[in-house]
Amino acid sequence: MITVVGTGTGAPLPPDAGAALAGAGLVVGGRRHLAAATTMPDTAERVVLGPLAPALDAIEQFLEKPADQGRVVVLASGDPGFFGIVRALAERFGAERLEVHPGVSSVATAFARLGLTWDDAVVVSAHGRDLRTAVNVCRAHPKVAVLTGPGSGPAELGAALRSSGRVLVVASALGAGATSGATSASNAGAASASGSGTDSGSASHSGERVERVTPAEAAARDWGPAVSVVLCLDESRVLSPVRTIAGPPPGPARWALEEGEFTHRDSMITKFEVRALALARLGPRLGEHVWDIGAGSGSVAVECARLGAAVTAVEKTLDGVERVRANAAAHGVDVTAVHGAAPTVLSDLPAPDAVFIGGGGRELPAIVTACARRARRSVVVAMAALDRVPAVRDALVAAGLDCDGVLLQSSRLAPLPGDVTRLAATNPVFLLWGVRPPVRSEGVAQ
Template sequence: MITVVGTGTGAPLSPDAGAALAGAGLVVGGRRHLAAATTMPDTAERVVLGPLAPALDAIEQYLEKPADQGRVVVLASGDPGFFGIVRALAERFGADRLAVHPGVSSVATAFARLGLTWDDAVVVSAHGRALRTAVNVCRAHPKVAVLTGPGSGPAELGAALRSSGRVLVVASALGAGADSGTGSGASTGTGTGTAPDSGSASQSGERVERVTPAEAAARDWGPAVSVVLCLDESRVLSPVRTIAGPPPGPAQWALDEGEFTHRDSMITKFEVRALALARLGPRLGEHVWDIGAGSGSVAVECARLGAAVTAVEKTLDGVERVRANAAAHGVDVTAVHGAAPTVLSDLPDPDAVFIGGGGRELPAIVTACARRARRSVVVAMAALDRVPAVRDALVAAGLDCDGVLLQSSRLAPLPGDVTRLAATNPVFLLWGVRPPARDEGVAQ
C-alpha cells in the first residue's frame, strides 16, 4: 500500500496521515515537504521528488521488500488528487494500492484568503504545459485559478494579459510556517506590485498580492508561487450555483439576427452562422479570430461557447458595435480596430478563424489566417468569383478544404393568415481543416 499525504497549505495532518508518516520506511516528496515532516522516522529512506520517473522506480523497488520494512509514504502539495501525483501513481501501481489523505488545495486556500467562493472558478494547469491555454481561459472567464510552473509563472501570464483588464492575485508560499501541522500563524502580505520580491516568501511567510498584468510581467517572482488567480473584479461574485466550474453552455446558439445590433442587415445570417460554428468548434481554452467582424455576431457566439475571441473590424463604428453586442450578451470579446491582413501580425495565433469580409484582399487574408490557424479556417462569401481563390489559398496552406452553397427560405406571413417562403441570399461557406500531425516512423 502507498500512502499519499497532501500537505503544504497550513492545515495539520489528520491522525491517520500522521500515523502513516510515523511508520514510514520510504518517504518521497519535495525538499520542503521532507524538511517539514518532523514525525518521519530517522531510519526512513528519503527520495526527493524531482523528475517523476526515478521516484516511481524507487517506489516500485521498495514495494518488493518485506512488508515489515515500513510503508511507502508520498508527500505532495495540497490535494494530490487535483492535478497531482495521484494520477501517475494510479497509472503505475493501480488505484486500489493507494490510500490518499488529501490536504487543502492551493486553489481553495488562495480563494479563502480573499474571502471568495470558487465553485464558479475555472481551474487550469500551466505546470509543464503550454501557457496559451491558461491565457485563453483567463481572457474568456472572470474567475480563473492558474497552477503555474517554470516558464509559465506570473510574469509570463502577466505579459500575455497586459490588455485584458484583469487583476492577478499571486499567492506565494501558502501555509508557510505551518507545513505538516508544525504550526500556524503564517503572515499574509498584500501588495500592489511595489512589495519586495516574492521570491523571499518562503522565508518571510506567505504572500497574497494583487497586481496588474503589467506589474506581474515586470517582477521576478522566484520559485515560491503556489497559484495565480486571474479575476475580473467586477464579476467575481456570482449567484448560487448548482454545477461547479465554468457556466453551462448556452441553451441555444445561431441566435436570430434580432439578438444583435447591426447596420443595414450587415450580419452573418443565423443559418450560415450555425454551420460556421459547427466547423469552427469554439471551446474553452481556445482562441478564435473573427475577421471582418461587422456586428460581431460570430465572435459573440464563439465567446458564449467558452472560447477567447478577437474580433478584427476596420471601421470604428463597427468596433463599437462589436463591443456593445459582447456586453449585451455578457461575454468578453477583444475588438481590434484595423484592416486585415496587416493588423493580424500583432495578434496571438488562433486555433480557428472565421472570415466574413475582405473584399479584394480576401485571398491574402485567407492565406495569412490559414498559415497561422492551428485547427481550422471558415470563410463566408456571397460572390461566386471569389470561391476558387479562397479554395486555392486554403489548400496551399496545407488545409483539407470543403464547402457548401447555403440557400435557405424562411417562413414569412402573408395577409389572410397564410404563410409563404422568403428566400435569403445564397452564401458560399468554405472551410479548411488542418490534418492531424503524423509522427515520423510510426505506422498509420
Template sequence: MITVVGTGTGAPLPPDAEDAVARAGLVVGARRHLAAARLPADTGQVVLGPLAPALDTVERYLAGTGRRDPAEGAGGAGGVAGAEGASGADGVRDGRVVVLASGDPGFFGIVRALAERFGPERLDVRPGVSSVATAFARLGLPWDDAVVVSAHGRDLRTAVHVCRTRPKVAVLTGPGSGPAELGAALAHGTGARVLVVASALGDPAHERVERVTPAEAAARDWGTAVSVVLCLDASRVLAPARTVAGPAAGPDRWALDESEFAHRDSMISKFEVRALALARIGPRLGELVWDVGAGSGSVAVECARFGAAVTAVEKTRDGCDRIRANAGAHGVEVRVVQGTAPAALAGLDDPDAVFIGGGGRELPAIVTACAGRARRAVVVAMAALDRVPAARDALDAAGFACDGVLLQSSRLAPLPGNVTRLAATNPVFLLWGVRPPARTEGVPQ
C-alpha cells in the same frame, strides 16, 4: 499499499500521517517535504525530481527489490537513500510506501500518475488543503464558480485565454508560467482584471497575497515561491449560488436571430450560416478565435458565448463600436482590433480557429495569412462564388483538409389572409479547412 499524504500549505502532518511515515519503508517527496517529516535514519528516501525515475524506484521497491542500488545517487531523483538499517536487511518495515505531496495530491497532483502506474485500488490518499482553496480563503471568496487551470509544465496560452473570458480563474503556476508571464499576456485587451499573487502559502514568516494589475505583475520578478495566481473581474467575483461547480454552462441556444444584434443594412451573417460556421469553428473554453472582417461581430459574440477568447478584426470605427455594443449586450468580452486584414493580423496571438466573413479582393491573402497561423481550423463565408477557388487554393497550400457547401435557405414569411410563403435568403458559400492531426513518426494515423 501506497499512502499519499497531502501536506496542505504548511500545516503539520496529522497524527495518522505521521504514523504512516514512521512505519514506512520508503518515503517519496520533495526535499522540503522529506526534511519536514523527520524520517527515521533507516527509512528509504526518494527525492522527487523527474517523475518517471521516482515511479520506477517505487515499483522496484513494491516488487521486493527496494534496497539501494549502488549505481543510483543517494537521495537523488529516483535514488533510494538509507534503505537498510535497524528495520531489517531488506529495508522493509511494513511494506508501505508513503508519498508526500503539496496541497491536495488528487487535484492536479501526483495521484493521477500513481493511479495510472499502480492502480487506484493500491492508493490510500489523505488530502490536504489545496493552494487554490487557501488562496480564495485568504480573500474571503467562494470558489465553487471558479475555473482552475494548470500552467505548471504546460503551455500558458490556455490559462491566458481562460482568464480573458471568465471572471474568476485560478492559475497553478510553474517555471516560465508565473505571474510575470501571465501578466504580460493579459496586459492588453482584457478588461478590468486584477491578479492576486499568492506566495509561500501556509508559511507564517513568508506568506504574501498581493493584488496587482497585469502590467504590474509583468514588471516584477516573483521568484519561485508562487504556487497560484487568481485572475479576477472585481465586478463579478460574487456570482449567484450554483448547482454545478466549475465553468458556467454553455449557451442554451446559438445561431441567434439577426434581430438580436445591432447591424447595418443587414450586413450580418445569417443565422443559418452562423449555425454551420460555429459547428466547424468549434469554439471552446481555453481557445482563441479570430473573427476577421467581423462586421457586426455576430460570429465573434457567439464564439465568446461558448467560452472562447475572441479577437474581432474590423476596418471601420463604427463597425468596431457596434461589435463592442453587441458583446456588451450579450454579456461577453470580445477584443476588438480596428484595422484592415491581413496587415492588422500581424501583432495578434496565434488563433486556434478563424472565421473570415469579409475581405473582398484581399480575401486570398487573408486566407493565406490566417491559414499560416491557425492551429486547428479556418472557416470562410463568401457571397461571391468566383472567390471560392482562390480561397480553397490558399487552404490547400497551407496543408488543410478542405470541404464546403453552398447554403440556400428559405424562411417562413407571413402573407395577408393568415397564410405563409417561403422567402429565399441570399445563397452563401461556406468553405472550411481543418488542419490534419500531427503525425507521429513510426505510428500510423
C-alpha cells in the same frame, strides 16, 4: 498499499501523517516534507520527490519486497488529488492500492485569503504546459486560477494579458509560517483585491504573500520560484449567483441565435443558418483563441465567446467596433475588438486556433492566406460572390489545409395575409473551410 498524504500549503505536516509515517518503510516527498517527517523510523528509506519517473521506479521496487518491510508513504504538497501525484500513482499502480489523505490545495487557499468563493472559478495548470491555454481561459472567463511553473509564472501571464483589463492576484509561498494571523491577512488580501486603481496591494504573514497587481506590473517583476498560484479576476464579476454546478458556467442552451438578438447595420450580419455551420466547423471551446475577421456586428465572435473561447474580432470601421463591443456586453461575454484592416493588423495579434472570415472584398485571398498560415486548426470563410470561391480555395490549399465547402441556400417560413405561410428565400452563401491535417510521426497519425 501506498498512503498518499496531502500536506496542504505548508509545514508542519498534518496530524494524520504521523500514524502513516510511523509504519513507513519508504517515504517519498519534497526535501522540506522529509525534514518535517520526524515520526518515521530511522530505518525507512527516503526518496526526494523531484522528477516523477525515478520516484515511481523506487516505489515499484519497494512494493516487490515482503510486506513486513513497512508501507509506502508519499508526502505531496497541497491536495495530491488536484493536479497532483495521485494521477500518476493510480496509472502506475492502480487506484485500489492508494489510501489518499487530501490536503488543502493552493487554489482553495488563495481564494480563501481573498474571502472569495471558488466554485465558479476555472482552474488551469500552466506547470509544464503551454501558457497559451491559460491565457485564453483568463481572457474568456472572469474568475480563473492558474497553477504556475517555470516559464509560466506571473510575469509571462501578465505580459500576455496587458490589454485584458484583468487584475492578477499573485499568491507566493502560501502557508509559509501560517499562524493565527491568517484571519487578518485574509481580510487584508480581500480588501486589496477589491480595491480600485493600479496600486499594488499585498497581504502577508510569516513569509506568505498575496499581492494584487495589474498585468503590466506583473510582467515587469522577477517573482522568483515561490509563487504558488495566480488568480486572474474581472473584479466587476467576481461574485456570481448561487451555483449548482461547479467550474465554468454550463455552455449555452442554444446557439446560431436569431439576427434580431444582435445590433446590426442594414442587415449586415451573418445569417443564423450560415452561423450554425460556421460554428460547427470552427469548434470554439474553452482554452482556445478564435479570430473573427470583418466582424461587422460581431455575431460570430459573440457566439464563439458564449461557447467558451477567447475571441478577437477585427473590424475596419469605428462604428462597427463599437457595435461588436455592445453586442458582447449585451450577451455577457468578453470579446477583444480591434479596429483595423486585415491582413495588416493580423501580425500584431496572438495566434488563433480557428478563424472565421466574413468580409474582405478584393483583399480576401490575401486575408485568407495570412489567417491560414497562423491558424492552428481551421479557417472558415463565408462569401456571397461566386467569383471569389476559387481564389479562397486555392489560398486554403496552398497553406496546407484540407479544404471543403458548401453553398447554403435556405428558405424561411414567412406569414401571409389570411393565416397562411410561404417560404421566403435568403441570399445564397458559399461557406468554405480549411482544416489543418493531423501531424504525422513515423507514418502514424497523432
